[in-house]
Amino acid sequence: MKKILFSFVALAFSLISAIADEGMWIPMLLKQLNEPQMKKLGMRISAEDIYSINNGSLKDAIIQFGGGCTGEIVSANGLILTNHHCGYGQIQSHSKVGQNYLDDGFWAKSYGEELPNPGLTALFIVRIEDVTAKVLNGVTAGLTEQEREKKIAENSKNIEAEAIKGTKYEAKIRSFFYGGEYYMFVTETFKDVRLVGTPPQSIGKFGGDTDNWMWPRHTGDFSMFRIYADENNQPAEYSPNNKPYKPKRFMNLSLKPLKEGDFTLTYGFPGRTFEYLTSYGIEQVVKVSNPIKIKLRETRLNLWLSDMKADEATRIKYSSKYAQIANYYKKFQGENRGIRLFNGIDRKQQEEREFQSWAAGQSEYVNLLSEFKSVYDKVNPYQYVSDITLEGFFAVEAIRYAWGYNTLLNLAKEAEKSGDQEKFNKELERIKSGLNRFFKDYNAPTDRKIFPALIKLYNDNLDSKYASSFMLDFRSKMNSDYTKLTEKYFDKTIFTDKAKVEAFLNGLTPKKALKIEKDPLFTMASQVLNHYNMSIVPELTTLNDKINLLERTYIQGQRKQKPEKPFWPDANSTLRVAYGSIQGFKPYDGAKYDYFTTLDGIIEKMDSTNYEFTVPKRLVELYNKKDYGQYAVNGTVPVAFCATNHTTGGNSGSPLIDADGNLIGLNFDTNWEGTMSNYIFNPGTVRNICVDMHYVLFIVDKYAGASNIINELKIVN
Secondary structure, three states: OHHHHHHHHHHHHHHHHHHHHOOOEOHHHHHHHOHHHHHHOOOOOOHHHHOOOOOOOHHHHEEEEOOOEEEEEOEOOOEEEEOOOOOHHHHHHOOEOOEOHHHHOEEOOOHHHOEEOOOOOEEEEEEEEEOHHHHOOOOOOOOOHHHHHHHHHHHHHHHHHHHOOOOOOEEEEEEEHHHOEEEEEEEEEEOEEEEEEEOOHHHHOOOHHHHOOOOOOOOOOOEEEEEEEOOOOOOOOOOOOOEEOOOOOOOOEEOOOOOOOOEEEEEEOOOEOOOOOOHHHHHHHHHHHHHHHHHHHHHHHHHHHHHHHHOHHHHHHHHHHHHHHHHHHHHHHHHHHHHHHOOHHHHHHHHHHHHHHHHOOOOOOOOHHHHHHHHHHHHHHHHHHHHHHHHOHHHOHHHHHHHOOHHHHHHHHHHHHHOOOHHHHHHHHHHHHHHHHHHHOOOHHHHHHHHHHHHHHHHHOOOHHHOOHHHHHHHHHOOOOHHHHHHHHHOOOOOOOHHHHHHHHOOOOHHHHHHHHHOHHHHHHHHHHHHHHHHHHHHHHHHHHHHHHHHHHHHHHHHHHOOOOOOOOOOEOOOEEEEEEEOOEOOOOOOOEOOEEEHHHHHHHOOOOOHHHOOOHHHHHHHHHOOOHHHOEOOEOEEEEEEOOOOOOOOOOOEEEOOOOOEEEEEEEEOHHHHHHHOOOOOOOOOEEEEEHHHHHHHHHHHOOOHHHHOOEOEEO
16 A cells, blocks of 8 residues: 555656656746746745846846857846856957967956957847737638748737837747747847956866766856946947946845755746657657768867867867867767657657547548658658758858858849949958958868868768759769869868958959859859759758648647646747756666765866866865865865756756745756757756856855955855
């Protein structure tokens, strides 16, 4: 009897956990959908404290950092906390041989020392509004999909314009549930964001690629920036006269020791999830897309790394690019592994059998799954060609840069016909402005090694049915000789040499610009990519549009099938809340992981012969002296912890918030076993990985001695 009762309780707990932990919820709907459950899990603040348009709330302390990460405001002077890897590109841009902030770290001691970052933005959400009825006004069942999208676009444009009339804000309407619902996000964007502080990458990237996506983790993945505003506290372009921004709300930082089971809330801008894909969509990911992307990225990374190890200047140039490519290279592998271990395709098929049984006799849904199969059978070859083109051919930096001149060439042809050079001149200035940015982080000898390696993989894996005339000629006339290909097309282009490009652009006229067509690498790029854009993309787009329509109908049917279930919309880089609790986990048979790591683990992993596991001398000194200050817990410093919150790319830098609304950590990763959570959520093994606020403050205070930063924070116990 006790065993039966225990089993029932365990089952009930697992079901509650699944409901609680899965999902990325729209903040404005928390009170309606989630607040009671969040309270049961231990939350002591209210839904109104998390999101409000009438009063200051936590949303006013959350930013989208640089368009791809999340950050939070942690002081009354606009100080931002985000991940080290989110600020990595900016840190790298300020680094050079002899002033290597990547290796040495950087800490501004005053506002005047903080470093500007052109193009870096901080976006706040002003309000969210359900505009579904307005967007779908006039959208009838008789419209084609193209007509429907046109009407929706017209409605959306008018709604957005009306929403921000007379304000400094921007508005964007986003689609949810594959076009079943629409929400408008009114935003405010600040454009003067400066680097304040960062630990060296021996702290911020400790563990490197070896530990990436893994648990246990010992990475101090954080950096600090600051928002600046004009004299009226309004967004402004960079100016030395700008002042630190005064936010509506900033977060308190908690040093309360964490324990297993504590409530956690994540607030941020998750990128993309695909939780409602059918088994056919999951099969495409696992069997069509991921394997070839893994193979192509592995080749590129190995060649990059070889040159990076051999030369410091090359290492600095490629550090940010390498980290970006390596991150998803490993994630793709984790997705495939996780889906396989969780029997993800079988689980989806079981859901589909249940749906099919429910759909019997309902004409709108009864043939839906067979239609899915038919479309996926057609789209998979095109998806494969797209993957090898973008991850193979187009991944060669010189090809990508040369192809960037296509617009300039077309505008030159227009100008020659019309005599109007305005558009041409504008594009020419844009290209000139990006010249230094490209070549600052480009090494032609490295790219020369990449060129034949990736073109070979592209050619070897490309069915002749989908090949361009250029590739077919290469196979027949050059007998797929990659040495000759490199000598003929890569070695004779101007687009690998900054001086040659500058000389070409100097005083460029539309007539002279027509010579772009004679550049061998541009010729190669244009023939292959024009074929791709004209023959592959249209078919891929048409078929994916059909899938999108089927998905809209499918999710609509699922919501009718399970009216008692709260459905959350897939992530689409809009503001979301996820919640759960601090928990360890069992990744596989015979293993069990605790929920936290400490400074002791860093010393245990320390290896001076391996750049991924080197530890700064100052950190070792602090450890040996046990000089931990107020940041110690049980005789050591907590470094990282894991929780059950549902997160994905874009949640990097998101705050981990406790039951009282205080900041306890920064989200920076998902565990290896949980990387498939973009497609299927397993509450038993999916964990988000966070750097503990104890470690963040310990590094800022005791390691860096940045008391000026500590003094502007509100630290609570």
